[in-house]
Amino acid sequence: MPEVDKPIILIILDGWGIAPPSRGNAITLAxxxxxxxxxxxxxxxxxxAGGESVGLPWGEVGNSEVGHxxxxxxxxxxxxLPRINRSIADRSFFSNKVFVELCQNIKSTQSQLHLIGMVSPGGVHSYHEHLYALAELAQAxxxxxxxxxxxxxxxxxxxxSALGFIEELETNLAKLGVGKVATLSGRYYAMDRDNHWDRTAKYYQALTTGHGETAAAAGAAIKNYYENKVYDEEITPTVVTQDGKPLTQIQNGDGIIFFNFRADRARQITQSFVLGNFKKFDRGVxxxxxxxxxxxxxRDLPVKVAFPPEVVHNPLARVISEANLKQLHIAETEKYAHVTYFFNGGNEESFAGEEHLLVPSPSVTSYDQKPAMAGREITHKLIAALREGSYNFYVVNFANADMVAHTGNLPATIKAVEFLDEILGQVVAAALEVNGTLLITADHGNAEGLINxxxxxxxxxHSSTPVPLIIVASELEQKVAVNSVVTDDLSQLKPAGILADVAPTILKLIGLPKPKEMTGLSLL
Known part of the structure; x- marks a missing residue:
């Protein structure tokens, strides 16, 4: 049976990373x-807490959403991005049901396939290797x-830089023996997200009617724009022609794959093609x-999605709820969504026995004006709840180290860290008083590196540095980890796990089995 009389408290010190002491490390300076x-x-x-350990591309800094x-x-x-990259690497991309079925439909009617997206290695909205893989899949x-x-x-x-990317694309298509660049457009027109529908309309017309600037070849068009001091982002929708006619136009029966992986700047042009009751501009029939x-x-866009969002079926909060245990999630406004929606696996609704406590963030123009933020109020409410003894599990976010570090004010961030240390002492004392166990960690780094x-x-x-995990309980006193600290410098400690190991560790402490969906490992 779970030891319900021993509360578990997960403290998330947002932005508290591990790095060697330096003149920009507010944590070691404090x-x-x-x-x-x-x-x-x-x-x-x-x-x-960064890169592939939290599902991000290698070396990419962590963030609060992914961390929680x-x-x-x-x-x-x-x-x-890494999910699609992995599917290309293991070749599952090439049997993706959505892509294969669309290609087979087109093949059966001898129609055209149009690949629409940003040709860029930037990795923010799209990735050029995804386009190459799509062309290979279509040819296969x-x-x-x-x-x-x-x-x-x-x-x-x-x-x-677009000229080089287009030349590389055309080289890849030539190797495959299929595929041509039919239109060009700067993202200013094709990827507007701010309801400048006149820009979207201009791009749509180039794709469907062949109206727009024209050029006999994509590379020549880009060179011409550069000569006239018009560069990648602002290049006007341009139609590649052959014998004076558009190379192609999107028409009834054709297939389209929009290959941007980031949604916000892909919505308007996609809506223009797929919505039935579309009135933003006159697109014709x-x-x-x-x-x-x-x-x-x-959601509800009438398209097939090749890589739909992954569903978290059994987040920690659900497992605790289904064990008939009570839980309290506490944060101030800045991080409230993180300890609720994100921590719960993207679930909008709270689980049975789960309560939320929102503490308003202070009304200041910049948090370096009040490094304590709402930390003291959160501490008082947490300690009161611990003494009341109504909950088995707590998750609490302290936003200070992250939000004050985002101001770039080093002295204020040092004050924020020292404030956190002060209230940490109060929380630990209150938790041990009720025979509780604390897990003190972070979602990503920030305050440890305010100077490049x-x-x-x-x-x-943010940074891609590791973060600490301290497990505090009366029975664990002086039971340090095998590779634990020999000095106050945590940067000498080799990483022993990843953020995904925290939930399994909590379940082991509570005495609940780990669901099969959790691939993290208990650190105890």
């Missing part, structure tokens, strides 16, 4: 007697009428098309 005592008294681990999602899910949820499915409608970047890549998108751009040591400039952004 006075933190409580934290230092904890890491030398209780089992302490270093956890990977991983902490709550107990598994790595691969985000869109026996299609020979394949057209690329290339959107040009210039924002997540150098402003004048709606074309009858087979349409697929790489990822889900919008190579350039000397202020660094306000």
């Amino acid at each position: 006075r933190t007697p409580v934290f230092k005592k904890l890491i030398n008294t209780y089992p302490t681990f270093s956890l990977q 999602l991983t902490l709550g899910a107990g598994k790595i949820l691969y985000q869109d 499915q026996g299609l020979n009428k394949i057209f690329v409608h290339a959107i040009l970047d210039g924002r997540d890549t150098p402003y004048n 709606k074309l009858q098309l087979s349409v697929a998108t790489m990822t889900e751009y919008e 040591l190579q350039t000397g400039t202020i660094d306000k952004e």
Whole structure:
């Protein structure tokens, strides 16, 4: 039976990462007697919190959404870019049901396949390797009428880099023996997200009617734009022609694959093709098309989705709920969605026995004006709840280290860290008073690196550094981890796990079995 008389408290010190001492490390510059005592008294681990360990591309910095999602899910949820990359690497991409069925439909009617998206290695909205894989897949499915409608970047890549990317694309298509670049457009037109429908309309007309600037070849068109000081992002929708006529036009019966994986800037052009009751501009009669998108751009959009969102069936909060245990999720406004929606695996509704407590963030123009933020109010409410004894599990976010570090103000961030150390002492004392167990961790780093040591400039952004995990309980005192701390410098500690290991560790402490969906491992 679960030991329901022993509450478990998960404390998330948002933005508290591990890095060697430096002139920009607010955590090691701060006075933190409580934290230092904890890491030398209780089992302490270093956890990977960025890159592939949280489902992001290699080396990419962690973030609060992914961090809380991983902490709550107990598994790595691969985000869109690495998820698609992995499917290409293991070849499952080439048997993706959505892509294969669309290609077979087109083949049966001898129609055309149009691949629409940004041709860029930027990895923010799209990735050029995904386009190459789609062309390979279509060729393997026996299609020979394949057209690329290339959107040009210039924002997540150098402003004048599209020519090289288009030349690389055409080389790849030539090797396959199928596929041609049919149109070009800067993202300014093709990927508007701010309801500038005149831009979207201009792009739509180029694709469907052949109206727009014209050129005999894609590369020549880009060179001409560069000569006139018009660069990638702002290149006007341009139609590639052959013998004075458009190479192709999208028409009834054709298939479209929108290959951007990020949704926000792909919605408007996709809606223009697929919505029945469309009134943003006069598109003429709606074309009858087979349409697929790489990822889900919008719920209820009438398209097939090749990589739909992964569903977290058994997040930690559900497992605790189904064991008839009560739980309380606490945060201030800035991080409230993170301890509710994201921690619960993207579930909008709370589970049975789960309560939420929102503490308003202070009304200041910048959080360096109040480094304590709403931390003291959160602490008071948490301690009151612990003494009342109504809940078996608590998840609490303290936003200070992250939100104050985002201001770039090093002295204020040091104050935020020292404040956190102070209230951590109060929370630990209150938890031990009621025979509780605390797990003190973070979702990602930030406060440990406010100065770029190579350039000397202020660094306000997240990092890919590891984060701490300290397990505090009376019975664990002086039971330090095998590879635990020998000094106060946690950066000397080798990472022993990942964020996905926290939920299984909590379940082991409670005495509940780990669901099969959780691939993380208990650290105890």
